[in-house]
Amino acid sequence: MTRVLIADDQALVRTGFTMILKAAGIDVVGQAADGLEAVQLARSLRPDVVLMDIRMPQLDGLEATRRVLADVPETRVIILTTFDLDRYVYAALAAGASGFLLKDVSPEHLAAAVTLVGTGDALLSPSITRRLVQRYARPEGETPVPADLSALTPRELEVFRHVGRGLSNGEIADGLTLSEATVKTHVARIFAKLELRDRAQAVVVAYETGLIRPGD
Known part of the structure; x- marks a missing residue:
């Protein structure tokens, strides 16, 4: 319970x-x-x-x-x-x-x-999170939140970019021609490496690191 x-x-x-x-x-x-x-x-x-x-x-x-x-x-x-x-x-x-x-x-x-x-x-659905981030992330004059994405492999970075855009595992799998199980594994590794709790926080980090920008 x-x-x-x-x-x-x-x-x-x-x-x-x-x-x-x-x-x-x-x-x-x-x-x-x-x-x-x-x-x-x-x-x-x-x-x-x-x-x-x-x-x-x-x-x-x-x-x-x-x-x-x-x-x-x-x-x-x-x-x-x-x-x-x-x-x-x-x-x-x-x-x-x-x-x-x-x-x-x-x-x-x-x-x-x-x-x-x-x-x-x-x-949160990623689309709602994305609205919040687009409106409030990195206000003018504010320094971006530092984050090290170098720990991610090129494929993980690509998957992370799609997570930041609010896509589900199934949508990412279709777009990258991967199995959904493979995408799920990539997402789990990304979360572990970046110490993310869930997809809501992942979208925030994707914007704050500049991986995704409002309007992408």
């Missing part, structure tokens, strides 16, 4: 999400009313997933996400936001969050999203 911590400064949101998740057979192990409490509870409870509001008192969801993932790396974070292109969402993805949900998400989508991320997958 997926174990979830809900962090939101609105009691009504916490209560509503708790009821929805429990009805779906998901174990809500705790609730936090601010970012500091979220970090403390994540350390002690070690949940599989944290539903993290991006805007909270004491400590915002972005810094709380960084601290949770540093202290409890096996935990995955889903960012909760009112805006589908919130600048902080991009920063949270770059910090290692596995995706985001709008607060008006349907009960069915909420339960499915938590279950998906709890199994180790990324919640």
Whole structure:
């Protein structure tokens, strides 16, 4: 059973999400009313997933996400936001969050999203991640985030470029005339070499290293 911590400064949101998740057979192990409490509870409870509001008192969801993932790396974070292109969402993805949900998400989508991320997958579709990155990655005057892609073989670099464009393993296989199993192996090796958590973070890194640029 997926174990979830809900962090939101609105009691009504916490209560509503708790009821929805429990009805779906998901174990809500705790609730936090601010970012500091979220970090403390994540350390002690070690949940599989944290539903993290991006805007909270004491400590915002972005810094709380960084601290949770540093202290409890096996935990995955889903960012909760009112805006589908919130600048902080991009920063949270770059910090290692596995995706985001709008607060008006349907009960069915909420339960499915938590279950998906709890199994180790990324919640965001690559196209949504790509929209965020195109809008917010490498603002004018800001130094690109350094990353060493030299560890990748030419074929892995080619596969990584397609991952950065938001293609699925099947689409990459068709485009490169490879088997889907071979592409899956390449993707796994890329993630291991670059220490990536999932495809959402892979898209962010592809843009920030300049491998992919907005409009490609």
